[in-house]
Amino acid sequence: MLRKLLSHAAIYGLAAQLPRVAGVLALPVITPYxxxxxxxxxxxxxxxxxxxxxxxxxxxxxxxxxxxxxxxxxxxxxxxxxxxxxxxxxxxxxxxxxxxxxxxxxxxxxxxxxxxxxxxxxxxxxxxxxxxxxxxxxxxxxxxxxxxxxxxxxxxxxxxxxxxxxxxxxxxxxxxxxxxxxxxxxxxxxxxxxxxxxxxxxxxxxxKLHRIKSSLLVSVPTIPYHLSSFLLDASDRLVMDVLRVPVQRIGFYNIASSFGLYFSGATYAVEQAARPMYLALYAGPSEQKGQQEVWRTTLILQVLFLTVTSLVALWMKEVFRLLIRNDELRQAYPLAIIILMGYNYRPMHLAVESILAYKEKTGELWKISFVAGAGNVLLNLVLLPVYGIKAAAFTTFAALMYMGYSGFYLKSVTKLMKVNFYPAYWLSATVAMLVAVYFAADVSAVIKAFISGGIILVGGASLLLLGRRKFTP
Structure with missing residues (x-):
């Protein structure tokens, strides 16, 4: 299934992400101006x-x-x-x-x-x-x-x-x-x-007014779920504007957050390809076996995401030096590390979202997505005036972690899932990797090379183990 998922993602989604890559490569050309x-x-x-x-x-x-x-x-x-x-x-x-x-x-x-x-x-x-x-x-x-x-x-x-x-x-x-x-x-x-x-x-x-009214009764309740994307990805800048943070500081934060959004956009193709496959597995001859295959695929995706983001975050200082031709903007790389690592939430969130959608329990989704987004806004309102824009990066990371892992602890989800995704383990691993790469960002390139080798070795071994094992309950 994984090979099919990645091939579909490449054919149907990643082609649309190539302009994003071009946009990143254009940064050295436009940032001096x-x-x-x-x-x-x-x-x-x-x-x-x-x-x-x-x-x-x-x-x-x-x-x-x-x-x-x-x-x-x-x-x-x-x-x-x-x-x-x-x-x-x-x-x-x-x-x-x-x-x-x-x-x-x-x-x-x-x-x-x-x-x-x-x-x-x-x-x-x-x-x-x-x-x-x-x-x-x-x-x-x-x-x-x-x-x-x-x-x-x-x-x-x-x-x-x-x-x-x-x-x-x-x-x-x-x-x-x-x-x-x-x-x-x-x-x-x-x-x-x-x-x-x-x-x-x-x-x-x-x-016909009755048709429009009936349509709105179905569609309007989904707005809070869709609103969560804004609350997680863009509301930070709005809160800063409301709190009268100087526009220069907002711009400093904006360049950092854009790197998290680049990764989020690039991984959307994988999510688009995985969602219908997950639903097809649940609807297959055996839902139990379908959940087992979803379990394995999700953990493989989680390892891939965590490995890639950790490597990019580790070298983020060098990435900024290469792409950002503006000394003031280059100093935003620590914030970019924090925000980028938050987007490791996607594979785990997709596992929860897909089973709720299959079981038609979509009314539960707001407890995950909207609460995460609203929590991000409230934390920013409280912490930004005290700790400055760095607080926005940490609140975004915390909200994204809630988005990815809180669903596993909903009663409705625990009743539906017949396999253990080890959410506490993967949450702890993501936080640990954030701490590690954040403090290693300023070490020498030689030390970073050794750390990178270790990350690749552990990630590769984990993928090999998950690929060979059919299922571990």
Whole structure:
């Protein structure tokens, strides 16, 4: 199964992540022309847009997916009604977005306030609904290769435009906003023909209110679950802005957190490939054997994640020296180590999430995801004023660990799982590796080479052991 999982991840997901790699490689080109203020403005604006973006679709993808599966011959009529409601809702959404950005954009970017607002609001009102319906339709048709091609083209173009606007035109933070705007316009061009002409998914504005109400009753409760991603990945910058942390310090934190998000994005392909396979195993002839195979695959993924993040975190100081051509921004590498190590939570969280989804116990998910995100915000509000931005890195790590391991201690999960994933052991191993690589980050390259060899040796031996053993209860 592992070979199939990794091959699917490479074919269907990793191609879309290549622009992220290009974006990392572009850092030496653009960072000489950026400051902590640029990163701070971009981080704050992105945090506000991401926060509101969670409610733009109102979780209606759940309704669209169920309709596609249950009514394959007449789902388009429902989709068109939802499409019409989506556009009307966008009027309210964009009014709120405009107001939030007007008051939320830092004073350092006041001269470009309306320009930034237009670059965010115009796509949200005119383009995003087409991109949403087009991408989701391809997903439900199980044609992820087309989505990957679109992501690759748009991502590559955005990286190239970042270099052009920032390094050539010296536009600073505005370069990111203009590149993102052009990228969304190109995404729209990808989907406008299949959505409106080939599939005839034109919006219907005279929709049936009872249908929309019933759809919202199903979709809106999923918003807290989706909100957790923002609360874990982007809320730090928003809290800093609310607490009036100087925008330069926010930018300092933003460059560090971006390395955790790079890894999170790169591993999303593995998660996309694993989720349907886990569900298929649970639904197989023997759920017991299915859980055993999920157990083995999860632990193999956990070893891979922990090995890779530990090696990258150990050499993070050198990575910053190589990629960041800005002496002030280079000093953020200790924060990047902490945040990066937090994203080891994914394999364990996926094991819990998948069995809850299979057993239709999705109402339990908020106890994991939303509590983790809300806890991250509350801890930041309490600790940031006392300990500064380093506290945000540690609270993010703690919240991600809760996200990954708390689910194993829910009664609903313990009743469903027939195997032991040893969550306490893997949590302890992750914390221990964080402490080890954090304090080893400043040792000499020779010592790091020996430590790296030890990490690779232990990781390789663990993978070999797990690969040969069919199951250990």
């Amino acid at each position: 950026l400051t902590t203020t640029d990163y701070g403005v971009a981080g704050v604006v992105t945090a506000y847009v991401t926060a509101l973006g969670v409610v733009q679709s109102l979780g209606l993808s759940v309704v669209l997916g169920n309709t596609f599966v249950k009514h394959p011959t007449r789902y388009k009529w429902v989709w068109r009604q939802v499409h019409g409601f989506f556009i009307l809702w966008s009027v309210v959404y964009n009014a709120v977005l405009t107001a939030v950005l007007y008051f939320g954009i830092p004073d350092d970017a006041a001269a470009n306030r309306w320009e930034i607002i237009l670059l965010q609001v115009v796509p949200a009102f005119l383009l995003n609904h087409t991109i949403f319906f087009g991408g989701f339709h391809y997903q439900m048709q199980q044609r992820p290769l087309l989505i990957s091609i679109q992501s690759f083209v748009v991502g590559s173009l955005t990286v190239a435009l970042n270099i052009y606007f920032i390094a050539h035109l010296r536009m600073g933070y505005m370069g990111w906003f203009y590149a993102g705007f052009v990228g969304i316009c190109v995404s729209f061009l990808f989907y406008v023909y299949p959505v409106y002409w080939r599939e005839q998914l034109w919006p219907v504005f005279r929709f």
